[in-house]
Amino acid sequence: MPSAAGAQTLSNGAHGAAVKELQRELKAAGISVAADGQYGPATVTAVKRFQRAANLRMTGVADDGTQRRLRHSVGGKSIRGSSGAFGYGSSTRSSHLGDRIPLREGMSGHDVKILQDFLRRDRIHTSVDGQFGTGTQRSVRAWERSNDRTVDGVVDAGDIATLRQEVEGGDDPTVATQPTRLAPGDRAQIDGSGLAIAPASAPQQVKDIIAAGNAIAHKPYRYGGGHGRWDDSGYDCSGSVSYALHGAGLLNTQLTSGQFESWGAAGAGQWVTIYANGGHVYMYVAGLRFDTSGLSADGTRWHTDTRSSSGYVVRHPDGL
Numbered sequence: 001m002p003s004a005a006g007a008q009t010l011s012n013g014a015h016g017a018a019v020k021e022l023q024r025e026l027k028a029a030g031i032s033v034a035a036d037g038q039y040g041p042a043t044v045t046a047v048k049r050f051q052r053a054a055n056l057r058m059t060g061v062a063d064d065g066t067q068r069r070l071r072h073s074v075g076g077k078s079i080r081g082s083s084g085a086f087g088y089g090s091s092t093r094s095s096h097l098g099d100r101i102p103l104r105e106g107m108s109g110h111d112v113k114i115l116q117d118f119l120r121r122d123r124i125h126t127s128v129d130g131q132f133g134t135g136t137q138r139s140v141r142a143w144e145r146s147n148d149r150t151v152d153g154v155v156d157a158g159d160i161a162t163l164r165q166e167v168e169g170g171d172d173p174t175v176a177t178q179p180t181r182l183a184p185g186d187r188a189q190i191d192g193s194g195l196a197i198a199p200a201s202a203p204q205q206v207k208d209i210i211a212a213g214n215a216i217a218h219k220p221y222r223y224g225g226g227h228g229r230w231d232d233s234g235y236d237c238s239g240s241v242s243y244a245l246h247g248a249g250l251l252n253t254q255l256t257s258g259q260f261e262s263w264g265a266a267g268a269g270q271w272v273t274i275y276a277n278g279g280h281v282y283m284y285v286a287g288l289r290f291d292t293s294g295l296s297a298d299g300t301r302w303h304t305d306t307r308s309s310s311g312y313v314v315r316h317p318d319g320l
Contacts, residue, residue, distance in 0.1 A: 007067040010039055011062070012060065028074045029073050030158025030279075031049050031053075031158045045060070047062050047066065052161050053098050054069045054073070054098045070157075073101035102157070104153070104155070105132050105153065108131045113129070113130035115132075118166075119143055122167055123297055124139050124146075140154075142296075146293060148257075148292055158278075161311065162279055166307065185200075187199060188288045194218065195214045195217055196286075203320065205317075206286055206320060209272065209285050210244075212243055213243075213285065219233070221236060226243055226254060237282065238254070238256050238260065250317050257276050257278060260281045262313075264316055265315065268314055270320060273315075274317075275313070288304065
């Protein structure tokens, strides 16, 4: 890839070695995308996720500024952020979360304080003091574990993008579709044990998805769980969604979260709506959210509350 002084602008439709290197750097920064050398919709979404993490305008175009920030976030070198602050190291000169990527133990500054506040707002107990010490590292690891991220205690671009989605929400042109509103009698309920009760009016496949989801609703989150085998001791986000869809005969093999971006039909479904990106997948089934995010707090994969869909691709099973 050209040097930062003259980086080639890459956008939708581009292909070749420069695109493949961009995709590799995105993946190294914690943004999941296939390194196939094709700048298609998945790479546009991945670039937007990095731009959101780095406080850049979300265009989906990898211009010179985006590529410089990406390269330095992967290399761990000092780079001037959107606020004008430099820094990879422990300098306190940072104004926004995303000015320095990654964040890790030993660093301090206003961006660390924002990170801590965001963790606290996302129901992870954290002291907000601007010091990335052992306590903050423990909090980061707990958040990573509950949000299907690599559990390493280091806050990379993918972590920041996901955390921003959780806390800030906000508009993102990659997703603008909400689950279809259901009639009152068509909405599933959650009983006192955290299991979903399917509405009598639901199609049989929806009832089967709910039954399969109930079978693993209380199983622990385990990264990679549910892949390679249907019956497992724990399930990650894509393993959970795959299992529930498999229970209705809709899947014969497990899919990753990124693969769900192109599975089924586009847009929201009447009964089932899937939200997927390279780092996470969840779905709404008869009005209930089936999601490993929130499992540690609620004790179940079924949730009545909604969450931000910013940064997700919307799909649904054909006919549902």
